[in-house]
Amino acid sequence: MTDATFAATPPGATSRRLREFARNFGPVVTVIAALIGLWYLACIPMNAQNSLLLAEREGIAVSPATAAERRDVGGIALAFATPDQALARAFDQDRPRLPTPHQVVTELWDTIVGQKITSKRSLVWHAGITLAPTLLGFLIGSIAGIALAVGIVHSRVMDLSVMPWAIASQTIPILAIAPMIIVVLNSIGIQGVLPKAIISAYLSFFPVTVGMVKGLRAASPSDLDLMRTWNASGLRTLLSLRLPMSLPYLFASLKIAVAAALVGAIVGELPTGAVSGLGARLLAGSYYGQTVQIWSALFGAAIVAALLVAVIAAVERFTLRRMGLA
Numbered sequence: 001m002t003d004a005t006f007a008a009t010p011p012g013a014t015s016r017r018l019r020e021f022a023r024n025f026g027p028v029v030t031v032i033a034a035l036i037g038l039w040y041l042a043c044i045p046m047n048a049q050n051s052l053l054l055a056e057r058e059g060i061a062v063s064p065a066t067a068a069e070r071r072d073v074g075g076i077a078l079a080f081a082t083p084d085q086a087l088a089r090a091f092d093q094d095r096p097r098l099p100t101p102h103q104v105v106t107e108l109w110d111t112i113v114g115q116k117i118t119s120k121r122s123l124v125w126h127a128g129i130t131l132a133p134t135l136l137g138f139l140i141g142s143i144a145g146i147a148l149a150v151g152i153v154h155s156r157v158m159d160l161s162v163m164p165w166a167i168a169s170q171t172i173p174i175l176a177i178a179p180m181i182i183v184v185l186n187s188i189g190i191q192g193v194l195p196k197a198i199i200s201a202y203l204s205f206f207p208v209t210v211g212m213v214k215g216l217r218a219a220s221p222s223d224l225d226l227m228r229t230w231n232a233s234g235l236r237t238l239l240s241l242r243l244p245m246s247l248p249y250l251f252a253s254l255k256i257a258v259a260a261a262l263v264g265a266i267v268g269e270l271p272t273g274a275v276s277g278l279g280a281r282l283l284a285g286s287y288y289g290q291t292v293q294i295w296s297a298l299f300g301a302a303i304v305a306a307l308l309v310a311v312i313a314a315v316e317r318f319t320l321r322r323m324g325l326a
Helices: 003-008 013-046 048-057 083-089 101-112 123-154 156-169 174-187 193-216 221-229 234-269 278-287 291-322
Strands: 070-073 076-079
Touching: 013 048, 013 101, 048 083, 101 123, 101 291, 123 156, 123 193, 123 234, 123 278, 123 291, 156 193, 174 193, 174 234, 193 234, 221 234, 234 278, 234 291, 278 291
Parallel strands: none
Antiparallel strands: 070 076
8 A cells, every 4th residue: 555545544534434333233142142152052952851761872971860860762761861972962963952053054055055055955046935935925915015005095994894804814824824825726727936935925925014004194194185276086195195205104015015925925835735835835834844954044034034134125225215215
């Protein structure tokens, strides 16, 4: 660097940037570090029984224990592992009850970066399979939610009749209704992406409906009176006043809806015995006791949801900026 570069740098600028970075990201890094530390600590008692089994197989004597301190595993009374035995084997088991963070990260790296995207072992490929019904269900649910919200705001009858039913629909567990939807649609020959998309739409329409109802009613009484003095029709009021006012509420609800749609698509894969998709990875890991695969699929789903929410947030910033609302 030249003397001019040093002269252009204000004194204390580096330390000021470091303080700003610590102020902005320090709490996040601290919370993440604390969670990782607690995760590692939880692996020790969760994997203690497997640690003891490994120690017995290797011919290592276990500490004596009373009958009350023993557990019957496979017809053999085994004692709890001693702290050193539990600690030595808690973090490197092939099929742990609770995998460690580095095992999950390694599995994510191997299945995302270490595999071709077209490989059936690639988590990216499975995420793409799940993404199709997610986006279709999100689109269906969003359109249905917006349409219901417009009807609820403009019709007293729909407000008193449809809204309670929309709320009641969310009390039905999705794990109970998903197999019913799959079976009914399969009986009439509808298979593939659409049944899972309908389950996604079922979960995603409600937050859009509630958010849009709140947004469409966000216009102040004075603004509505002004539209009446201009003799504006209901459609003109909707397009010129209510919809622009509802956009911040709409985008907030869309972020929730897209995550719910992803959950619906994953749940929709479970009753079908799917062999591809994030739900299939969860099923396969559960069948074969591959807990590391289960956790990597869960984190993969979380990454996909975060990316979808980030895309909607980017569209929100662009749209609101163009409309002068941000």
